[in-house]
Amino acid sequence: MRPAQQLKASLKEIDDLKAALDEHAIVAVTDPRGKINYVNEKFCAISKYSRQELLGQDHRLINSGWHSRDFMRDLWATIARGKVWKGEIKNKAKDGSFYWVDTTIVPFLDEEGKPCKYVAIRADITERKKAEAAAAHLAAIVECSDDAIVGKDLRGTVTSWNTGAEKVFGYAAAEMVGQSITRLIPSERLEEEQRILSQIERGENVRHFETVRVRKDGRPIEVSVMVSAIRDQTGRIVGASKVARDITEHKAAMAEIAKLNAELEKRVTERTAELEAFSYSVSHDLRAPVRAIAGFARMLQADFAERLPLEARQKLFRIHENALKLGQLIDGLLAFSRLGRQALNKRTLCPGALVNGVLEELQSEQRDRNVTISVGQLPECEADPLLLQQVFTNLISNALKYTRQRNPAVIEIGARRQDGACVYFVKDNGAGFDMEYAHKLFGVFQRLHREDEFEGTGVGLAIVQRIVNRHGGRVWAEGRPENGATFYFTLQDPL
């Protein structure tokens, strides 16, 4: 071959190689200062700059700023020394997006041995980098989980073991990877693993399976396990991932709660039984001697009165009165205690009808008195009719009692809306009370008046409060000495 022909053939070969290179790689040539003298199509495509925009520009145009100063300094130092540099670089395209390139920079030297140009050949690895980042992210999630996340193949050999697994089971990854998972399973439960693996092989996952495993230190722990199949790219099941959570403490806490609840329930039952036994015994045993005292006093009065001096008869009278009073107190206390136990029989009702019934019953207490009673609109409510009637009976008979010295006695029964709740009230113009003692009004056996002013047992308002509370409501009162009192109650507290 002639030299011209040879040259032509060589040039053709170089062209062919260049064409092949351009097909595969991103190519750029810069001068020793980094000024771009040549870019191929792929360079333009990935950097999104046109050739015109690139030629003559500093190569730093596509610098992403992502790499450290040391990294860049090392790169330049290497090629300036005439050495080839290889590495992965993150660059910035014209539109601000980033791309990764696997890069080889080859310095070409002049006669003096100094670099006269750099040829950079790169391959786009952006996708791979993204995948790596995603994988690293997933790995980090797995790694930082408190749950044990374990990979195993279909023979039960451990393939991965996260930090959570180290904490839960006490074995380091190095001790477990390559070992059989059965190491964790107590001997009496070994068949579990076989069952799990065959389930996985059939493509079924295992959800929240609670079992026992053994830690490296021999301590058994209760775990909740989820096992899912791992498939390869072709969809074939190649193993299983197992997430295990140590629920020993949780279980212990649940058991403790159950135990405490049972104890509490037992105690409530005992207390209720005690209380019932108590009031049953009060009902039988306390009433009998009271009846005897009253009875014998009465028999004495009936059979021996004329033989007794006046003073003795008076004292006998007081014994009898007091015995009766004690009887009333006992009955009041019993009624009060029964209220706490009796089931509520709630229904929708009109308090107006109840109030009319109560007023009818209390007719006798108005005899020979000037009493004005007004009943306003009383909205429907949910309540136990007998108990609500008791509330009105107690409040209205109180109103009648404490207005005894009034002429006229004025009693008003009504209702109003307040903060979304229906508030019923019974208002009178009677003896009233000092607000300073308002807190004592509803206590059992608490009285704000002397027995010789207004008789009573001190149970009525306590009963009112108990009934109202059992309905989920509230009772309160306002009053001033000698200026009347108003008792308010709700049956349900508004939400």
Added chain:
Amino acid sequence: MSDAAAEIVLVEDSPDDADFFVHVFEKTGLAARLHILTDGAEALDFVFCAGRYAGRDPSCRPNVIILDLKLPKVNGLEVLRQLKADPRTRSVPVVVLSSSQEERDLVASFELGANSYIVKPMEFEEFSQTARLIAQYWIQFNQPPRT
């Protein structure tokens, strides 16, 4: 009215209540024998003619048994149960006279076949009147079967 003398049985462990009853009963002037039994076991012996009442004539049935509930040895409800479970004594009227106003005592008494349940009034006058009415009603007005 039966030819045999009328009989009232009072089962009452409280001597006070028993005294009241006797006091009232004597004032009624009713021609009847009053037996006072002080515990449940004695009451059962009496009605079934056993123990110290073994010699009692079983055909002699009281006009009424007035039964307290809270009794030593065998309680009133148990006495009532045995009495009403036995064909020989089932038809003997039983009036429960108790201090208890507890609903469960009322329910249990009537379920076991009590003929009446009366809460002992606290006041003596009321108690006297109640006792008198019970005695009069069961002796003068009630008509028991002959056999």
